[in-house]
Amino acid sequence: MTSLLAAIAHHLSPECYAMSVSPAVLMRLVASAHTVAEKAGAIVRKVLHSGELGIVEKTGANDLQTLADRLAQQSICASLSRHFPKITIIGEEDLPAEEIKEDLIESGFSEEILQKTCPEEYSGLKEEELVVWVDPLDGTKEYTEASRCLHHQTEAQIPSKGSDTSQPYSTALWLLDNVTVLIGIAYGGRAIAGVINQPFYNYERGAGAALGRTMWGMPGLGAFGFQLRDVPGDRRIVTTTRSHSNKVVTDCVDAMEPHEVVRVGGAGNKSRVQEVGHLRS
Numbered sequence: 001m002t003s004l005l006a007a008i009a010h011h012l013s014p015e016c017y018a019m020s021v022s023p024a025v026l027m028r029l030v031a032s033a034h035t036v037a038e039k040a041g042a043i044v045r046k047v048l049h050s051g052e053l054g055i056v057e058k059t060g061a062n063d064l065q066t067l068a069d070r071l072a073q074q075s076i077c078a079s080l081s082r083h084f085p086k087i088t089i090i091g092e093e094d095l096p097a098e099e100i101k102e103d104l105i106e107s108g109f110s111e112e113i114l115q116k117t118c119p120e121e122y123s124g125l126k127e128e129e130l131v132v133w134v135d136p137l138d139g140t141k142e143y144t145e146a147s148r149c150l151h152h153q154t155e156a157q158i159p160s161k162g163s164d165t166s167q168p169y170s171t172a173l174w175l176l177d178n179v180t181v182l183i184g185i186a187y188g189g190r191a192i193a194g195v196i197n198q199p200f201y202n203y204e205r206g207a208g209a210a211l212g213r214t215m216w217g218m219p220g221l222g223a224f225g226f227q228l229r230d231v232p233g234d235r236r237i238v239t240t241t242r243s244h245s246n247k248v249v250t251d252c253v254d255a256m257e258p259h260e261v262v263r264v265g266g267a268g269n270k271s272r273v274q275e276v277g278h279l280r281s
Contacts, residue, residue, distance in 0.1 A: 119220030
């Protein structure tokens with residue numbers, strides 16, 4: 001049997017080989033979610049560049065929905081449902097049922113994820129036992145604010161990170177750093193895997209730079225797609241909401257007696273800055 005598998009591995013591509021030995025359902029779902037999140041990130045960038053955001057208020061001025069929210073959720077839900085028809089998918093946006101255009105569908109799988117071994121406790125899970133939670137565009141407020149800023153600036157007025165200029169970074173670009181695409185996977189009411197896409201990651205490199213990165217993780221396997229950085233061991237740095245604060249939040253932050261408070265937008269972005277070691281809470 002070992003020699004047969006070796007022969008198969010020699011002649012097949014990594015993706016085909018991974019599928020031939022039947023990766024666990026969870027690993028296939030995460031591998032699909034990874035590429036689906038990248039597709040959604042591309043949609044988010046495309047809508048921003050078009051300048052036609054199609055903004056609607058859901059519950060108020062701080063609770064917005066854009067065309068990017070709608071298209072990204074349609075893409076994520078339809079793509080995952082096509083490969084995993086028995087999973088439950090819960091999207092943040094309340095959208096009417098309609099036929100999804102084929103160009104919104106992502107059919108790929110991450111080869112890197114398919115080749116990893118699923119933790120034993122999750123290896124026997126079935127599709128119908130898994131719930132996928134989708135936030136197609138986390139940080140919508142910052143996304144809309146960035147769009148307004150970009151339409152009042154020229155490219156020459158947007159400094160690049162690391163340049164010799166003493167000007168502050170463009171407000172628009174900083175705002176876009178708060179935007180993420182979130183896909184979470186749960187079993188039995190507990191989160192067991194997640195994917196975060198940053199559509200505008202790498203923006204500081206300027207025009208022509210490849211944008212976006214995707215991070216993912218799973219208990220018992222690890223977290224991938226980023227490099228950890230050291231944080232000051234003698235300073236308590238807290239990250240909290242940028243636009244949804246209230247007295248309870250302020251009192252909680254004050255109770256931690258932080259040396260520094262950093263306010264950022266988006267739940268996914270808060271997780272991201274913690275994970276890569278930018279902040280400590």
